[in-house]
Amino acid sequence: MKAKYAVGCLVVLCISTGWLIGYIYQLLILAYETNGILTDSEYSWFIRLLLNLTGYSAVLVPAFLMYKYLQMSNYFEKISNSSHVYRVLYSCFAEPSERLPETVKPKTEESEKRDTLEMLFCFSGLMGAYLVWGLLQEKIMTQSYVMEDGSVSRFSDSQFLVFINRLSALLVSLAWLLWTRQPLLTAPLYKFSYCSLTNVISAWCQYEALKYVSFPTQVLSKSCKVIPVMVMGKLISRNKYAPHEYVTALLISTGMLMFMFASHDQPVSPGTSVSGVCLLLLYMSCDSFTSSWQSALFRSYRARPLQVMCVVSACSCALTAPALLASHTPLPQHPMFVADCLLLSASSALGQVLIYRTIARFGAIVFTIVMTLRQAVSILISCAVYGHAVSLVGGAGVALVFAAVLYRVHCRRRSA
Known part of the structure; x- marks a missing residue:
């Protein structure tokens, strides 16, 4: 009592x-x-x-x-x-008194074919969803909306975009779990709060970074995530990596630095450059922890992708809602802004479903490589749509990044 x-x-x-x-x-x-x-x-x-x-x-x-x-x-x-x-x-x-043991199913030719088909499905889905999401992200954060009276409105509240993206992911995953009558929790709720906090911070940082760096720079910086993901994997899950993985991670980082320092598609001050780099570094660190922690949850608690997506999104909404309610930043009252936000949240929700599926089935490292390949197309489309210039050295950096990724995939396939 x-x-x-x-x-x-x-x-x-x-x-x-x-x-x-x-x-x-x-x-x-x-x-x-x-x-x-x-x-x-x-x-x-x-x-x-x-x-x-x-x-x-x-x-x-x-x-x-x-x-x-x-x-x-x-x-x-x-x-x-x-x-x-x-x-x-x-x-x-x-904490559950007993954890489900990890089971490793033997690889067969049929299961390898299924894995290949599922990987192609996840990759194509992520490609489509995040190409739309990336273009809308850049439009909302960098373009102005012209009102009917001729005035110009510029959106600047990154917290709002984080909230609506997590809310859409929560509604989609919750509806599916209730429809299929699956349990919502397979692990204590506080276990999801760690990656939820870093997920919210990383999302805010990538939106905020667009105020200081160009979209191609922001996109290509995600390629450097391979290094922090490997570090987080060693710290959280005690993972071991082959020598070629360290070599390709170094090459990816070198190519990224070549691109960032050779790109002058917009005039920026030293302070702006420092702000952009700091935001990108914070984004990569938090996002690497998020995917590595989620990968550990999948292994330790045998959680399903939509279960993790639902609980992490719910925690993220709970974290961002108080901050959003206290904000006094006005939103552009423009029909196109509303349409852009709705399409952004829909593409983000679809992308989140495929992200959790990819991490659950193939791990954080494979997910990072898939997203890196996707970023090549994002950079090309962004340069074509918004007129970003890429210098010769910057182009060589992009080529080095994706050559390293392809080499990594080749080595992984040989060792499989």
């Missing part, structure tokens, strides 16, 4: 803490938006990032307090009942 009262008091404390942090966040947002020096600074993105993290903490801090209490008090060992509060807390914070 004492444990029930203690949990009840802690729930009230957590709600109060979340409300207090949310109130402080609103005051900070208001102070930032009314300070012209901060909003006009070349490094205003860093202040906005800190503000976003403050908004996320309105959810994370209360959840952490509850988790630490339940862990220190051995709540689930002392209490055993079927009350709604107990079931919610168990779903969120209780």
Whole structure:
């Protein structure tokens, strides 16, 4: 009985803490938006990032307090009942007593054919969904919308795009799981919060980076993700990599640097260049952790792609909603902007389904290589549509990146 009262008091404390942090966040947002020096600074993105993290903490801090209490008090060992509060807390914070063992099915010629066909399906689906998503992303973040009265409106709230993309992914995955009557959770909810936080930050960084670097530079920077993905794989899952994987990762990074430093398709100041590089580095680090952590969830808990997609998207919506509600940034009241956002969220949802499927079936490294190949077409289309210039050295860098990727695929096929 004492444990029930203690949990009840802690729930009230957590709600109060979340409300207090949310109130402080609103005051900070208001102070930032009314300070012209901060909003006009070349490094205003860093202040906005800190503000976003403050908004996320309105959810994370209360959840952490509850988790630490339940862990220190051995709540689930002392209490055993079927009350709604107990079931919610168990779903969120209780570790399963037994994990499902990892099973490795022997490879047969038929299974290899199925894997090849599925890989082609995932690749073609990701290609189509993210080509549309990439073009719309660049349009929304870099182009102006002309209103009926002749005024020009420019969109700048990256947090809004993160939220609608995660919301669409949540609705699609939740509808499918309910339709097929599959369980929503196969692991405690807090396990998904880690990759959810890094997923939100990485998504925000890639949208924000378009204010400082060109779209081809942003796209090609994702090719460098191979290195941080390998690092995260060693740290999280203790993965081992062959020598050719290290060599190709180095070649990919070299080609990326050649492209970034040889591209002068838009005039930028030193501060803007630094901001763009910092955002891209933060994006790659967070996104690499996200895919590696999701890959570990698939192996450890035998979770299905749509289950992970649903729970991670729900956590991401919970993190971004308070920050979005407190923002006072107006959205362009233009029919084309609404249509672009709807199509962006739809293509993002389809891409998310295929992302989780690819990571579950083939791992984080293969997924990264698939996305790198997809980026070649994105760069060519973006250059054709928006007129980005690529120098001779930059073109050589692009060629080096994709030659390294193809060599990596060749070595992987030989060792299979």
